[in-house]
Amino acid sequence: MTATTATPSVATRSRRTVRTAEFTLVALAVIGFVALSIATQGNMLTADTLGAFFRFLAVPMVIGLAQMVVLAIGQMNLSVGVLTGYCAMIGAWLMIEVGLPTPVAVLAAIALGALVGLGNGLLVVFTRINAFIVTLATMTIIEGLRYGVHGPGTYQDYSPGLQWFGQKSLLGLPLVFLAAAVVAVLVWLFFARTVAGRHLLASGGSPFAARLSGVSNPRSILIAHALSGLLAGVAAVLTLAQSGSVNATIGDDLLLPSFAAPIIGGVALAGGVVSVLGTCLAAFIIRLVDVTQAQFGINRRWVDLIVGAVVLGVVLAGALRGKITRRTAPGRTS
Template structure:
């Protein structure tokens, strides 16, 4: 009996903490906003096609927000989010449409290129000791030029029909691109909060001096954060390429500000200053 009573008390305590937590507050805000949109649209926003379109739109902002959040976790900024995403999307499109590369190979090449650029960015920040703001600003300028070199003023739309079908696919009315974004958020949350490497990354951003005194290499965490950011941007470029009818030099041009909005607002709401990965999924802009 005592065991059952203890379990009941622990469960009640967990529920009380949850009801007073930032998570509960954000859930209530999300629900209220969703219902308000439904009422404002006379119920059409709650219908299947509207929900499907809304979730498909959310996929890319979720991923770029996660990419920015990883950099923010170590006290860095990534101003190259949009430029890297646009370059990667155009690289995928050009490889498929102009070079005849299979979709799977082109996508893998694009994601790997974005990850490699993130790695190089992190290494440059650590090696030069220049603020990440300046380094990523330079990276952004270079990548914008590279994106223009790839596509010029044209729109590349002759790439894999299978990839476009993936962007339109929505089993059970949930777009696959949105499922991809949710999976990325879940994997990132598991890495940050359940793995030793993720906790070291958060520790390095939370208190760099204490992290160094504990034997954690803050330089290594900065490189890791920018590498993960590049990887997530590569996945965002994939969802954008799959969802859009074509890619051109404008892709990624409006990604930078939304990438800051959600992580910053989620962290502002959190007393610990952390940005929950799931919360990022519902604050795309």
């Protein structure tokens, strides 16, 4: 009898697992990786290629998480890419021009990201202007600061220790990727195990219901934007470590991936739903697309078109599912 009652439960759990977005992304990631390995005649499986693949996956993962925490409350952060580049430039400038020790410069870059993110949140809360507009303005200001203050020059040879960290591996995996994985685990713990994380999801799911439950929506907005900026600062440090040189163009190409990873990963644009694993898996798949583009000399614009089309398709599919759900909800009259 016990075995009989247990079997349907296991089968039900298995069906539910197969139907999840994360399972679909795992399948796509495995299929894509195997296909690319075959297409490159095994070159993808060499130690150097795998090392480079995961090394340059670190920043897209963290950038996707930086966007995800703002999407959790139903808002956007358009400044996340340029903020990453600016924090990287500030960190390099502090090490080269000011002469600060590497740990101090690293902490300063992360703190700058958090402060800018907090500033975004304060503007959204006190002006009641849509976060899209606020972060668009912030993005434009930061772009001006990058060129106006630092010019088109390049900072390099800023910290042998930091660059060593960017190139070294542990058990075949680059340290920068392992650092990004640790960040992902911490973000997951924040949403799954902390009151503040649950409040962010409550505010994103239904601000009115959250307020009735005693959740401070303004506080959730401040925390989400500050955390987004902090993660952009972390991405800046990883950029410094893996690249060895930074200039005013760093971060310009990160805006689309920052949205693509969480949206493809199953994060709801309307807020209230996050998926750390889905975001990281989507970043992995996008990285596969980038490697394919480099291996076969595909025009970069075609890659952007494909990624953008996929993001649009996911958004439209989500909107369609929501409309169907509302129409079929019990008690609804036509």
